[in-house]
Amino acid sequence: MERSTQLELYRTMVLIRTYEEAILREYHADKKPVFDIGAGLIPGEMHLAAGQEPVAAGVCAHLTAADAVTATHRPHHLALAHGVDLRRMTAEIFGREDGLGRGRGGHMHLFDPSVHFSCSGIIAEGYPPALGQAFAFRNAGKGNIAVAVTGEGAVNQGAFHESLNLAALWKLPVVFVVEDNDWGVSVPRSASTSVSSNAVRAAAYGIPGVRVEDNNVEAVWEATREAVERARSGGGPSLIEVHTLRLWGHFEGDAQAYRSDLENVPGRDPIPTYRAQLELDDRAADTIAADASARVEDAIAYAKRSPEPDPKSALSYVFA
Numbered sequence: 001m002e003r004s005t006q007l008e009l010y011r012t013m014v015l016i017r018t019y020e021e022a023i024l025r026e027y028h029a030d031k032k033p034v035f036d037i038g039a040g041l042i043p044g045e046m047h048l049a050a051g052q053e054p055v056a057a058g059v060c061a062h063l064t065a066a067d068a069v070t071a072t073h074r075p076h077h078l079a080l081a082h083g084v085d086l087r088r089m090t091a092e093i094f095g096r097e098d099g100l101g102r103g104r105g106g107h108m109h110l111f112d113p114s115v116h117f118s119c120s121g122i123i124a125e126g127y128p129p130a131l132g133q134a135f136a137f138r139n140a141g142k143g144n145i146a147v148a149v150t151g152e153g154a155v156n157q158g159a160f161h162e163s164l165n166l167a168a169l170w171k172l173p174v175v176f177v178v179e180d181n182d183w184g185v186s187v188p189r190s191a192s193t194s195v196s197s198n199a200v201r202a203a204a205y206g207i208p209g210v211r212v213e214d215n216n217v218e219a220v221w222e223a224t225r226e227a228v229e230r231a232r233s234g235g236g237p238s239l240i241e242v243h244t245l246r247l248w249g250h251f252e253g254d255a256q257a258y259r260s261d262l263e264n265v266p267g268r269d270p271i272p273t274y275r276a277q278l279e280l281d282d283r284a285a286d287t288i289a290a291d292a293s294a295r296v297e298d299a300i301a302y303a304k305r306s307p308e309p310d311p312k313s314a315l316s317y318v319f320a
Contacts, residue, residue: 001218006278009061009217011288013053013271016077018292019086020048022300023076023093023107027252041304043095044106049077051215051247054270055179056081058220059147059240062228068116068133068146070126072179073108075119078149084112090299096306103309104317116146124154127163127176134172134231145173145231152241153184155198164239168205171236175227178239181246186258202239209239215270245270 023046030040049056052074060081063069071078079089085100092099093107100112108121116133120126130148137144154160155178167174178198182188195201202209208230212219220242227238245268249256256262275285 001221005061005221006218007288009057009221010271010274010278010280011292012057012061012081013217013274014288015292015295016053016056016080017050017271018289019080019296019299020050020076022296023090024048024248024252026094026300042093042107044108046107046252047074047250048248048252049074049246051245051265051268051270052179052181053077054215054217054220054274055149055177055242055244058217058242059149059175059177059224061221062224063145063147065115066142066144068130068137068144069118070130070133070146070148071110071117071119072126072150072154073119073121073123074151075108075110079110079112079117079119082117083115084110084117085114086295086299087302088112090303091306094303094306095308096303097309098302098306102317124150124157124159126150127159130174130176131163131167131172134167134174134237135170138173143173143232145175145228147175147177149177149179151184152178152180152182152189152198153187153192155201156193161201164202164205164207164237167237168207171234173231173234174237175224175231176237176239177224178241180241180243182243182261183246183250183259185250186254197241199239199241207237207239209241211241211243213243215242215244215268217270217274 027042027046056077063082065083069078069082088100089110092101092103092105092110095103095106097103100110111118127148130146134146184192197211199209199211210223212223223240227240230238247265
């Protein structure tokens with residue numbers, strides 16, 4: 001892999017982590033009880049993706065703004081990697097009028113039509129819409145593709161299997177991605193899924209399936225390159241499962257008493273691991289970190305300046 005590509009992957013990962021740390025900071029600002037999810041600068045629940053940066057960086061490196069991405073209820077890493085407007089996304093998370101959805105959707109319902117990005121709090125919800133986007137792209141004949149991302153806890157949903165079947169039958173230009181962070185909320189995969197790798201399920205629908213181990217961003221990049229080339233050339237869908245890592249809880253406030261792996265989790269952090277692999281010196285790493293911090297803090301300041309929606313407009317945008 002070229003050095004410039006490696007550095008871009010690292011920059012994306014650092015930007016994501018910097019953003020998530022800032023959102024974590026702001027989420028708990030002014031909140032009193034741990035579970036007081038309605039108060040504070042950021043309302044509602046909060047699901048962060050620290051540790052899963054290699055998936056977003058490796059997958060989205062092959063996409064353009066003309067390609068579509070459907071994400072999960074843990075969406076920030078994918079949104080950032082796919083180029084969602086940083087300021088407007090942050091304003092939406094803060095519930096402000098200048099947000100992507102005018103503050104109506106919050107962090108689990110981010111929509112940016114300019115880059116064909118969407119997400120939802122419903123498990124496996126993003127798979128069927130990705131088929132519609134892929135169908136439209138194929139008919140337009142411009143070579144665009146859709147990428148549908150879900151977690152390993154969603155692969156037992158009917159929407160997952162129906163989507164794989166229909167995509168394979170119609171040879172749609174879509175790449176299915178499964179983020180296996182070992183925990184479907186608080187349930188280990190072994191307690192809910194009969195196969196050790198969801199990648200093997202691709203064979204049932206006659207499409208390629210691959211599992212990427214070790215949360216390796218370059219391996220994700222390579223697997224995605226092949227899947228994207230297949231989709232763009234008319235070869236149909238593929239399935240990629242990435243064994244990634246959830247550094248923090250399922251949601252902010254999650255005590256994680258169910259986790260037996262917490263003691264070893266910090267040592268598996270993919271960002272310092274990749275920095276060591278690239279042999280980045282302090283000056284280079286600090287420059288990348290400072291650039292990410294400047295962008296993130298600018299977005300946070302923008303969100304705080306944005307007005308809250310007028311309560312009188314509560315029914316606006318509800319009905320077509």
